[in-house]
Amino acid sequence: MGEKLSNKQGSIMIVGVGGQGTLLASRLIGNILMENGYDVKVSEVHGMSQRGGSVVTYVRYGDQVASPVINRGEADIILAFERLEAARWLSSLKKGGTLIVSDQRIDPMPVIMGAAEYPEGILEAIRAKGVDVISADAIELATQAGSSKAANVVLIGMLSNLMPFSESEWKAVIDRTVPPKFLEINEKAFALGRAIAAR
Amino acid sequence: MKRLMLGNEAVARGLYEAGCRFVSSYPGTPSTEITEFAAKYPEVYAEWAPNEKVAVESAIGASIAGARAFAAMKHVGANVAADPIFTVAYSGVSGGLVIAVADDPGMHSSQNEQDSRHYAEAAKIPMLEPSDSTECRDYAKLAFELSEEYDTPIFLRLVTRIAHSQSIVELQDRADIPMKEYVKNPQKYVMAPANAKRRHPFVEDRLARMAQWAEDCALNRIEWGDRKIGIIASGACYQYAREVMGDRASYLKLGLVFPLPTELIKTFAAGVDKLYVIEELDDVLETHCRKLGIEVTGKSLFPLVDEFSQELVREKLLGELPDAIEFDAPVPVRPPVLCPGCPHRGFFYTAAKLKLTVLGDIGCYTLGSGAPLSAMDTTICMGASISSLHGFNKMKPETKNRTIAVIGDSTFAHSGITGLVNIVYNQSASTVVILDNSITGMTGHQQNPTTGQTLQGDPTYAINLEELCHAVGIKRVRVEDPYNLKAMETILKEELAVDEPSVIIARRPCALLKTVKHHPPRVVNRDACKACKVCFKIGCPAITWKDGKSHVDETLCVGCGLCAQVCPFGAIEEGKGA
Numbered sequence: 001m002g003e004k005l006s007n008k009q010g011s012i013m014i015v016g017v018g019g020q021g022t023l024l025a026s027r028l029i030g031n032i033l034m035e036n037g038y039d040v041k042v043s044e045v046h047g048m049s050q051r052g053g054s055v056v057t058y059v060r061y062g063d064q065v066a067s068p069v070i071n072r073g074e075a076d077i078i079l080a081f082e083r084l085e086a087a088r089w090l091s092s093l094k095k096g097g098t099l100i101v102s103d104q105r106i107d108p109m110p111v112i113m114g115a116a117e118y119p120e121g122i123l124e125a126i127r128a129k130g131v132d133v134i135s136a137d138a139i140e141l142a143t144q145a146g147s148s149k150a151a152n153v154v155l156i157g158m159l160s161n162l163m164p165f166s167e168s169e170w171k172a173v174i175d176r177t178v179p180p181k182f183l184e185i186n187e188k189a190f191a192l193g194r195a196i197a198a199r
Numbered sequence: 200m201k202r203l204m205l206g207n208e209a210v211a212r213g214l215y216e217a218g219c220r221f222v223s224s225y226p227g228t229p230s231t232e233i234t235e236f237a238a239k240y241p242e243v244y245a246e247w248a249p250n251e252k253v254a255v256e257s258a259i260g261a262s263i264a265g266a267r268a269f270a271a272m273k274h275v276g277a278n279v280a281a282d283p284i285f286t287v288a289y290s291g292v293s294g295g296l297v298i299a300v301a302d303d304p305g306m307h308s309s310q311n312e313q314d315s316r317h318y319a320e321a322a323k324i325p326m327l328e329p330s331d332s333t334e335c336r337d338y339a340k341l342a343f344e345l346s347e348e349y350d351t352p353i354f355l356r357l358v359t360r361i362a363h364s365q366s367i368v369e370l371q372d373r374a375d376i377p378m379k380e381y382v383k384n385p386q387k388y389v390m391a392p393a394n395a396k397r398r399h400p401f402v403e404d405r406l407a408r409m410a411q412w413a414e415d416c417a418l419n420r421i422e423w424g425d426r427k428i429g430i431i432a433s434g435a436c437y438q439y440a441r442e443v444m445g446d447r448a449s450y451l452k453l454g455l456v457f458p459l460p461t462e463l464i465k466t467f468a469a470g471v472d473k474l475y476v477i478e479e480l481d482d483v484l485e486t487h488c489r490k491l492g493i494e495v496t497g498k499s500l501f502p503l504v505d506e507f508s509q510e511l512v513r514e515k516l517l518g519e520l521p522d523a524i525e526f527d528a529p530v531p532v533r534p535p536v537l538c539p540g541c542p543h544r545g546f547f548y549t550a551a552k553l554k555l556t557v558l559g560d561i562g563c564y565t566l567g568s569g570a571p572l573s574a575m576d577t578t579i580c581m582g583a584s585i586s587s588l589h590g591f592n593k594m595k596p597e598t599k600n601r602t603i604a605v606i607g608d609s610t611f612a613h614s615g616i617t618g619l620v621n622i623v624y625n626q627s628a629s630t631v632v633i634l635d636n637s638i639t640g641m642t643g644h645q646q647n648p649t650t651g652q653t654l655q656g657d658p659t660y661a662i663n664l665e666e667l668c669h670a671v672g673i674k675r676v677r678v679e680d681p682y683n684l685k686a687m688e689t690i691l692k693e694e695l696a697v698d699e700p701s702v703i704i705a706r707r708p709c710a711l712l713k714t715v716k717h718h719p720p721r722v723v724n725r726d727a728c729k730a731c732k733v734c735f736k737i738g739c740p741a742i743t744w745k746d747g748k749s750h751v752d753e754t755l756c757v758g759c760g761l762c763a764q765v766c767p768f769g770a771i772e773e774g775k776g777a
Binding site for chain 1: 363438441526528536641
């Protein structure tokens with residue numbers, strides 16, 4: 001499977017801020033895995049965490065998946081929609097795992113209020129720990145594609161390089177998952193993301 | 200056809216395939232989506248009830264009428280519905296009756312961590328607990344058959360990690376289950392003492408028969424692996440144990456968590472060297488084993504609190520800790536907050552400014568308790584704001600002119616009305632604020648009796664809150680937009696000053712509703728901004744600090760203009776296109 005992910009089993013974690021579209025991302029990954037014959041579990045938390053709080057979604061696949069969640073040191077890949085969330089969930093990453101991150105900052109309320117500081121140099125600090133970090137400004141690329149809301153699909157494009165599915169398979173799953181009127185934007189967003197990580 | 204389905208969606212699929220005809224629920228995380236997905240099947244009548252008690256009673260009526268019927272709720276909803284639940288256990292059913300209760304270990308979105316298995320035991324109602332989406336579908340279907348065969352309601356217990364996890368389900372067809380004939384049978388359905396006395400022995404006998412069935416039913420199974428370690432578990436805990444131990448342990452996987460088998464457990468215990476019970480929250484399985492005289496390790500090793508995980512199981516059973524990469528600097532928490540443009544923000548700003556004591560309730564507006572608004576003193580349960588304000592004011596009348604209750608429109612319809620009746624009946628000069636945002640917000644936009652739409656979005660009668668308050672005897676009812684800060688402040692002062700009950704309806708629809716028009720993002724005039732940070736007091740996530748001045752994040756701002764109202768220097772201007 002790809003360069004990074006085992007074709008036997010894997011754990012992908014999607015982290016971000018409530019409202020960023022992490023659920024669509026997990027559905028796309030879950031669906032492409034199921035269609036390729038894997039057992040899949042996707043775990044998400046709804047409710048309170050949607051209101052601008054920290055959100056996390058787990059995708060696990062293999063011959064037979066037991067637990068739907070990913071704990072510390074277990075994720076092959078973390079797909080982070082925001083830098084601080086990448087730092088928050090870094091401990092979930094397996095040694096030798098990959099962090100794909102949108103180079104974006106969203107201040108949480110304690111930072112806005114001046115009660116806490118947003119750490120500087122998050123991605124540099126993570127790289128210094130030997131983590132393979134792939135980063136891009138997914139919002140900027142999504143805006144190029146036609147809507148900043150498609151940042152989730154830009155990140156899926158970045159992830160797609162580490163998985164063994166063809167561009168047409170990804171396009172097919174995007175076709176089936178996103179509403180038709182946003183299809184063109186999402187296809188562009190996917191292509192821009194896929195181009196990034198391939199460098 | 201195979202589908203990746205949320206546990207809740209799979210329960211809804213099970214209802215459909217089982218020929219269920221009637222669904223009534225009140226939304227509550229993590230149970231909400233069951234009813235939303237059920238409503239997508241035209242063959243199933245589905246509705247939002249005003250509360251869980253009404254939902255269960257409606258489902259009881261549908262069952263007695265002869266239909267397979269269902270109600271879903273979160274764990275605390277079962278407290279509201281407990282009254283009918285305990286007695287329908289006696290009367291039994293005609294059409295199958297299934298009640299889903301979704302627990303929230305870890306309290307992702309709840310005010311307590313109660314374990315619903317106690318309800319099964321206390322009400323003497325059998326309880327099934329699935330461990331993935333396929334089991335959610337299968338158990339929902341089986342529950343209807345058991346309900347009709349044993350003449351009992353059946354509980355379907357979920358936890359957040361099963362309800363909100365997707366796994367693969369192979370779809371099946373809907374069964375054609377005809378309505379049963381209605382036959383008047385007061386000995387069975389009129390639970391007056393004489394009849395109930397005859398039904399109670401039936402209930403005990405039914406449980407004994409189900410306990411016998413539990414011994415060899417397909418729901419409970421032994422999976423032999425290495426026999427040095429034996430694990431008894433159900434639901435999500437079974438999956439965590441499987442994840443860690445694989446074939447290095449043997450399992451007794453329980454799908455029927457009440458009543459529990461006896462001989463099956465003894466057989467399993469005798470077949471392993473060391474026996475563990477892994478169960479989230481309370482020691483229900485463990486206590487059962489101990490009553491049988493079986494030596495078992497459970498809560499001496501595993502906590503009574505919080506959600507479990509494979510990491511916890513690995514640490515407790517194998518003593519292995521994760522090899523994790525840690526981020527060195529402190530990572531600020533990111534608590535959920537009121538959304539940009541949220542109508543509640545305007546109200547809580549005013550309440551905080553007037554330094555009011557605020558008895559709160561359950562909903563998005565509970566977030567008004569967080570900094571910087573910090574405008575809430577209590578939150579207990581649905582409806583408690585109004586009732587506890589009455590008690591508070593009766594005992595502390597000297598502070599009644601600075602004490603209020605706040606409750607949302609949906610929560611008011613759920614269980615606020617009776618509290619208001621009490622205020623009128625027993626005359627406390629209390630001021631109740633209904634935060635009417637025209638939707639049930641926190642659970643993700645469900646309709647309710649005040650919104651004028653059904654679960655399916657069809658038009659229906661909208662209960663008029665003003666008329667309702669008048670009808671129960673509130674003479675002073677005021678309506679104001681919470682974003683009109685000056686007017687709201689004046690009204691609050693006036694109503695708190697009077698010596699009689701009053702209601703203020705703070706009315707503005709949720710900013711996330713599709714029908715709400717957003718305005719262009721606000722812009723800070725950097726020359727006019729004096730960096731006083733007054734705009735930070737409203738706690739809007741769209742307002743940030745940039746190069747020594749306030750800044751509005753244009754990707755988050757919906758142009759509500761609340762910040763402009765509080766800025767003493769008029770530095771926050773309307774955006775382009777306004």
